[in-house]
Amino acid sequence: MAVSRLMGSLLAMLAVLSLLSSPVSATRSLGGNCGLENGFYHHSCPNVESIIFQSMIASFNKDNTVAPGVLRLAYHDCFVRGCDASVLLDGPGLVEKNSTINVGLHGFEAIDAAKEAVEEACPGVVSCSDVLQFAVRDTVILTGGQGWTVPAGRRDGKVSKESEVAANLMTSDKNVPVLLEAFQKKGLSASQMVALAGAHTIGQAACINFDDRLHGKSVDPTLPAHFAADLKKKCPIAGITSTSVNLDLVSPKKFDTQYFKNIINKLGLLTSDQSMLDDSRTSGHVDVNTDASKFNSNFASAMVAMSKIDVLTGNQGEIRRQCRFAN
Helix, strand or coil: CCHHHHHHHHHHHHHHHHHHCCHHHHCCEECCCCCEECCCCCCCCCCHHHHHHHHHHHHHHHCCCHHHHHHHHHHHHHCCCCCCCHHHCCCCCCCHHHCHHHCCCCCHHHHHHHHHHHHHHCCCCCCHHHHHHHHHHHHHHHCCCCCCCCCECCEECCCCCHHHCCCCCCCCCCCHHHHHHHHHHCCCCHHHHHHHHHHHHCCEEEHHHHHHHHCCCCCCCCCCHHHHHHHHHHCCCCCCCCCEEECCCCCCCCCCCHHHHHHHCCCCCCHHHHHHHCCCCCHHHHHHCCCHHHHHHHHHHHHHHHCCCCCECCCCCECCCECCECC
Protein backbone atom coordinates (compact mmCIF):
# COMPACT_ATOMS: atom_id res chain seq x y z
CA MET A 1 0.00 0.00 0.00
CA ALA A 2 1.40 3.44 -0.89
CA VAL A 3 2.53 5.66 1.96
CA SER A 4 0.03 8.35 0.93
CA ARG A 5 -2.84 5.90 1.52
CA LEU A 6 -1.45 5.03 4.93
CA MET A 7 -1.23 8.60 6.20
CA GLY A 8 -4.74 8.78 7.61
CA SER A 9 -4.50 5.59 9.63
CA LEU A 10 -0.97 6.35 10.79
CA LEU A 11 -1.90 9.82 11.96
CA ALA A 12 -4.81 8.25 13.82
CA MET A 13 -2.37 5.90 15.48
CA LEU A 14 -0.23 8.84 16.57
CA ALA A 15 -3.35 10.46 17.99
CA VAL A 16 -3.96 7.36 20.11
CA LEU A 17 -0.35 7.41 21.28
CA SER A 18 -0.77 11.06 22.16
CA LEU A 19 -3.79 10.20 24.28
CA LEU A 20 -1.70 7.64 26.10
CA SER A 21 0.70 10.50 26.86
CA SER A 22 -1.88 12.59 28.69
CA PRO A 23 -1.08 15.29 31.27
CA VAL A 24 -1.80 12.77 34.02
CA SER A 25 0.96 10.40 32.84
CA ALA A 26 3.25 13.37 32.22
CA THR A 27 3.61 13.90 35.97
CA ARG A 28 5.11 10.45 36.47
CA SER A 29 8.74 9.63 35.76
CA LEU A 30 9.42 6.38 33.94
CA GLY A 31 12.21 3.86 34.29
CA GLY A 32 13.36 4.48 37.84
CA ASN A 33 15.39 7.68 38.07
CA CYS A 34 16.01 8.20 34.38
CA GLY A 35 13.83 11.34 34.41
CA LEU A 36 11.91 10.64 31.18
CA GLU A 37 8.16 11.13 30.95
CA ASN A 38 5.30 10.25 28.66
CA GLY A 39 3.77 13.47 27.35
CA PHE A 40 6.86 15.52 28.20
CA TYR A 41 6.09 18.09 25.48
CA HIS A 42 2.34 18.16 26.07
CA HIS A 43 2.40 21.86 26.92
CA SER A 44 5.72 23.12 25.52
CA CYS A 45 5.36 21.63 22.01
CA PRO A 46 2.06 19.73 21.81
CA ASN A 47 2.29 18.87 18.10
CA VAL A 48 5.89 17.66 18.14
CA GLU A 49 5.12 14.03 17.32
CA SER A 50 2.87 14.79 14.37
CA ILE A 51 5.40 17.34 13.05
CA ILE A 52 8.18 14.74 13.14
CA PHE A 53 5.92 12.10 11.65
CA GLN A 54 4.97 14.31 8.70
CA SER A 55 8.65 15.09 8.13
CA MET A 56 9.55 11.41 8.25
CA ILE A 57 6.84 10.62 5.69
CA ALA A 58 8.40 13.18 3.34
CA SER A 59 11.89 11.76 3.87
CA PHE A 60 10.66 8.19 3.45
CA ASN A 61 8.88 9.06 0.22
CA LYS A 62 12.10 10.50 -1.18
CA ASP A 63 14.24 7.55 -0.05
CA ASN A 64 12.80 4.58 1.79
CA THR A 65 16.27 3.48 2.95
CA VAL A 66 16.04 6.18 5.62
CA ALA A 67 13.87 3.74 7.59
CA PRO A 68 16.57 1.15 8.38
CA GLY A 69 19.10 3.98 8.47
CA VAL A 70 17.33 5.91 11.22
CA LEU A 71 16.50 2.70 13.08
CA ARG A 72 20.19 1.82 13.17
CA LEU A 73 21.09 5.32 14.37
CA ALA A 74 19.22 4.72 17.62
CA TYR A 75 21.38 1.74 18.60
CA HIS A 76 24.60 3.45 17.53
CA ASP A 77 23.63 6.53 19.54
CA CYS A 78 22.45 4.93 22.77
CA PHE A 79 25.31 2.45 23.17
CA VAL A 80 27.95 5.21 23.07
CA ARG A 81 27.64 7.85 25.82
CA GLY A 82 23.92 7.02 26.20
CA CYS A 83 20.96 8.35 24.21
CA ASP A 84 22.26 11.91 23.86
CA ALA A 85 22.39 12.30 20.06
CA SER A 86 26.20 12.26 20.15
CA VAL A 87 26.21 10.12 16.98
CA LEU A 88 24.64 13.03 15.10
CA LEU A 89 27.46 15.48 15.83
CA ASP A 90 29.93 16.59 13.18
CA GLY A 91 33.49 17.70 14.04
CA PRO A 92 35.78 19.41 14.79
CA GLY A 93 37.99 16.43 15.47
CA LEU A 94 37.23 12.75 15.14
CA VAL A 95 33.62 12.17 16.16
CA GLU A 96 31.58 8.96 16.39
CA LYS A 97 30.62 9.22 12.72
CA ASN A 98 34.29 8.82 11.80
CA SER A 99 34.60 5.36 13.32
CA THR A 100 34.95 2.51 10.85
CA ILE A 101 32.06 0.81 12.66
CA ASN A 102 29.85 3.79 11.82
CA VAL A 103 31.03 4.34 8.25
CA GLY A 104 27.79 2.99 6.74
CA LEU A 105 25.40 4.99 8.91
CA HIS A 106 22.81 7.04 7.05
CA GLY A 107 19.53 8.79 7.72
CA PHE A 108 21.16 11.91 9.15
CA GLU A 109 19.42 14.16 6.63
CA ALA A 110 16.02 12.83 7.71
CA ILE A 111 16.76 13.75 11.33
CA ASP A 112 18.03 17.17 10.23
CA ALA A 113 14.77 17.79 8.36
CA ALA A 114 12.64 16.65 11.30
CA LYS A 115 14.58 18.85 13.72
CA GLU A 116 14.27 21.86 11.39
CA ALA A 117 10.50 21.37 11.21
CA VAL A 118 10.25 21.13 14.99
CA GLU A 119 12.42 24.24 15.46
CA GLU A 120 10.05 26.24 13.25
CA ALA A 121 7.14 25.35 15.53
CA CYS A 122 8.88 25.21 18.90
CA PRO A 123 12.33 26.84 18.82
CA GLY A 124 14.77 25.67 21.47
CA VAL A 125 12.36 23.22 23.11
CA VAL A 126 12.81 19.69 21.71
CA SER A 127 16.18 17.94 21.89
CA CYS A 128 17.79 16.15 18.96
CA SER A 129 17.92 13.00 21.09
CA ASP A 130 14.14 13.09 21.49
CA VAL A 131 13.65 13.89 17.80
CA LEU A 132 15.68 10.77 16.98
CA GLN A 133 13.65 8.54 19.30
CA PHE A 134 10.32 9.78 17.91
CA ALA A 135 11.63 9.36 14.35
CA VAL A 136 12.76 5.80 15.05
CA ARG A 137 9.26 4.87 16.16
CA ASP A 138 7.89 6.47 13.01
CA THR A 139 10.19 4.47 10.71
CA VAL A 140 8.83 1.26 12.19
CA ILE A 141 5.27 2.43 11.54
CA LEU A 142 6.13 3.47 7.98
CA THR A 143 7.52 0.02 7.19
CA GLY A 144 4.49 -1.86 8.50
CA GLY A 145 5.32 -2.32 12.17
CA GLN A 146 3.46 -1.09 15.23
CA GLY A 147 4.24 2.10 17.11
CA TRP A 148 4.71 2.70 20.81
CA THR A 149 4.59 5.57 23.28
CA VAL A 150 8.00 7.25 23.43
CA PRO A 151 8.99 8.69 26.83
CA ALA A 152 10.78 11.99 26.35
CA GLY A 153 12.75 14.66 28.17
CA ARG A 154 16.25 13.77 26.97
CA ARG A 155 18.79 16.52 26.51
CA ASP A 156 21.65 16.57 24.05
CA GLY A 157 25.29 15.85 24.77
CA LYS A 158 28.04 18.20 23.68
CA VAL A 159 30.76 15.59 23.15
CA SER A 160 31.29 12.91 20.49
CA LYS A 161 34.50 10.86 20.36
CA GLU A 162 35.47 8.35 17.69
CA SER A 163 37.73 6.65 20.24
CA GLU A 164 34.73 5.56 22.34
CA VAL A 165 32.88 3.70 19.61
CA ALA A 166 34.76 0.40 19.31
CA ALA A 167 34.54 -0.36 23.03
CA ASN A 168 30.75 0.05 23.08
CA LEU A 169 29.40 -1.15 19.72
CA MET A 170 29.53 -4.80 18.72
CA THR A 171 30.48 -5.75 15.18
CA SER A 172 28.49 -8.32 13.21
CA ASP A 173 31.10 -11.07 13.54
CA LYS A 174 30.52 -11.40 17.29
CA ASN A 175 28.58 -14.33 18.78
CA VAL A 176 26.08 -14.52 21.61
CA PRO A 177 28.39 -14.62 24.66
CA VAL A 178 30.14 -11.41 23.57
CA LEU A 179 26.89 -9.76 22.55
CA LEU A 180 25.13 -10.64 25.80
CA GLU A 181 27.94 -9.18 27.87
CA ALA A 182 27.78 -5.92 25.91
CA PHE A 183 24.00 -5.63 26.22
CA GLN A 184 23.98 -6.56 29.91
CA LYS A 185 26.49 -3.78 30.58
CA LYS A 186 23.84 -1.41 29.24
CA GLY A 187 21.16 -2.94 31.46
CA LEU A 188 19.46 -4.95 28.73
CA SER A 189 18.46 -8.61 29.03
CA ALA A 190 18.88 -11.52 26.62
CA SER A 191 15.23 -11.29 25.60
CA GLN A 192 15.57 -7.56 24.91
CA MET A 193 18.73 -8.14 22.90
CA VAL A 194 16.98 -10.67 20.67
CA ALA A 195 13.97 -8.42 20.18
CA LEU A 196 16.21 -5.47 19.25
CA ALA A 197 18.06 -7.65 16.76
CA GLY A 198 14.71 -7.85 14.97
CA ALA A 199 15.53 -4.41 13.57
CA HIS A 200 17.41 -6.42 10.94
CA THR A 201 14.06 -7.30 9.42
CA ILE A 202 14.61 -4.23 7.20
CA GLY A 203 17.71 -2.88 5.50
CA GLN A 204 20.96 -4.26 4.12
CA ALA A 205 24.47 -5.18 5.22
CA ALA A 206 27.64 -4.61 3.20
CA CYS A 207 29.45 -7.78 2.13
CA ILE A 208 32.34 -6.96 4.43
CA ASN A 209 30.04 -7.48 7.43
CA PHE A 210 29.84 -11.22 6.79
CA ASP A 211 33.29 -11.88 5.31
CA ASP A 212 33.94 -14.14 8.30
CA ARG A 213 31.30 -16.57 7.02
CA LEU A 214 32.44 -16.71 3.39
CA HIS A 215 36.13 -15.93 3.12
CA GLY A 216 37.86 -17.43 6.10
CA LYS A 217 39.88 -20.65 5.97
CA SER A 218 36.61 -22.30 4.95
CA VAL A 219 32.97 -21.35 4.41
CA ASP A 220 30.94 -21.30 7.61
CA PRO A 221 29.60 -24.88 7.84
CA THR A 222 26.33 -23.63 9.34
CA LEU A 223 25.48 -21.87 6.07
CA PRO A 224 23.19 -23.96 3.84
CA ALA A 225 25.04 -24.72 0.60
CA HIS A 226 22.59 -22.86 -1.66
CA PHE A 227 22.68 -19.80 0.62
CA ALA A 228 26.49 -19.77 0.71
CA ALA A 229 26.69 -20.11 -3.09
CA ASP A 230 24.27 -17.22 -3.59
CA LEU A 231 26.19 -15.01 -1.17
CA LYS A 232 29.49 -15.82 -2.85
CA LYS A 233 28.07 -14.69 -6.19
CA LYS A 234 27.16 -11.35 -4.65
CA CYS A 235 30.34 -11.06 -2.56
CA PRO A 236 33.02 -13.00 -4.50
CA ILE A 237 36.05 -11.71 -2.57
CA ALA A 238 36.76 -10.45 0.92
CA GLY A 239 36.66 -6.77 1.79
CA ILE A 240 33.90 -5.60 -0.56
CA THR A 241 32.25 -2.47 0.83
CA SER A 242 30.43 -1.28 -2.29
CA THR A 243 27.97 -4.20 -2.47
CA SER A 244 25.22 -4.84 0.06
CA VAL A 245 22.83 -7.74 0.65
CA ASN A 246 19.35 -7.68 2.16
CA LEU A 247 19.39 -8.68 5.83
CA ASP A 248 16.02 -10.35 5.29
CA LEU A 249 15.95 -12.28 2.02
CA VAL A 250 12.18 -12.57 1.89
CA SER A 251 10.64 -9.21 2.87
CA PRO A 252 13.55 -6.74 3.22
CA LYS A 253 11.40 -3.59 3.21
CA LYS A 254 8.70 -4.78 5.61
CA PHE A 255 8.96 -4.67 9.37
CA ASP A 256 7.79 -8.17 10.23
CA THR A 257 8.84 -11.45 11.85
CA GLN A 258 10.49 -12.98 8.78
CA TYR A 259 13.95 -12.19 10.15
CA PHE A 260 13.42 -14.65 13.02
CA LYS A 261 11.98 -17.29 10.70
CA ASN A 262 15.08 -16.93 8.54
CA ILE A 263 17.30 -17.59 11.54
CA ILE A 264 15.37 -20.75 12.39
CA ASN A 265 15.88 -21.86 8.78
CA LYS A 266 19.63 -21.04 9.09
CA LEU A 267 19.27 -18.11 6.71
CA GLY A 268 20.46 -15.42 9.10
CA LEU A 269 22.96 -13.28 7.21
CA LEU A 270 25.29 -12.19 10.00
CA THR A 271 27.17 -14.23 12.58
CA SER A 272 25.63 -12.09 15.30
CA ASP A 273 22.17 -13.01 14.01
CA GLN A 274 22.55 -16.71 13.30
CA SER A 275 24.44 -17.47 16.52
CA MET A 276 21.32 -16.63 18.53
CA LEU A 277 19.79 -19.93 17.41
CA ASP A 278 22.67 -21.93 18.87
CA ASP A 279 22.76 -20.51 22.39
CA SER A 280 20.24 -21.68 24.98
CA ARG A 281 20.01 -18.18 26.43
CA THR A 282 18.67 -16.74 23.18
CA SER A 283 17.25 -19.56 21.04
CA GLY A 284 13.89 -19.62 22.81
CA HIS A 285 13.48 -15.88 22.33
CA VAL A 286 14.13 -16.27 18.61
CA ASP A 287 11.25 -18.72 18.43
CA VAL A 288 8.92 -16.52 20.51
CA ASN A 289 9.46 -13.57 18.20
CA THR A 290 8.21 -15.43 15.14
CA ASP A 291 4.76 -14.53 16.51
CA ALA A 292 3.88 -11.08 15.18
CA SER A 293 1.98 -9.80 18.21
CA LYS A 294 4.70 -10.93 20.61
CA PHE A 295 7.45 -9.46 18.47
CA ASN A 296 5.71 -6.10 18.15
CA SER A 297 5.23 -5.97 21.93
CA ASN A 298 8.74 -7.20 22.71
CA PHE A 299 10.39 -4.83 20.24
CA ALA A 300 8.48 -1.81 21.54
CA SER A 301 9.35 -2.65 25.15
CA ALA A 302 13.02 -3.21 24.30
CA MET A 303 13.22 0.04 22.32
CA VAL A 304 11.82 2.00 25.26
CA ALA A 305 14.34 0.31 27.57
CA MET A 306 17.22 1.10 25.22
CA SER A 307 16.08 4.70 24.85
CA LYS A 308 16.64 5.23 28.60
CA ILE A 309 20.34 4.29 28.62
CA ASP A 310 22.40 6.98 30.39
CA VAL A 311 20.13 9.83 29.34
CA LEU A 312 20.79 13.47 30.12
CA THR A 313 17.80 15.23 31.73
CA GLY A 314 16.96 18.33 33.72
CA ASN A 315 19.81 20.82 33.53
CA GLN A 316 22.27 18.37 31.98
CA GLY A 317 23.50 18.82 28.42
CA GLU A 318 21.63 21.24 26.17
CA ILE A 319 18.90 21.54 23.55
CA ARG A 320 20.83 21.79 20.30
CA ARG A 321 19.58 24.25 17.71
CA GLN A 322 21.03 22.00 14.98
CA CYS A 323 21.64 18.31 15.47
CA ARG A 324 25.07 18.32 13.83
CA PHE A 325 26.58 20.97 16.08
CA ALA A 326 26.73 21.79 19.76
CA ASN A 327 25.37 25.26 20.53
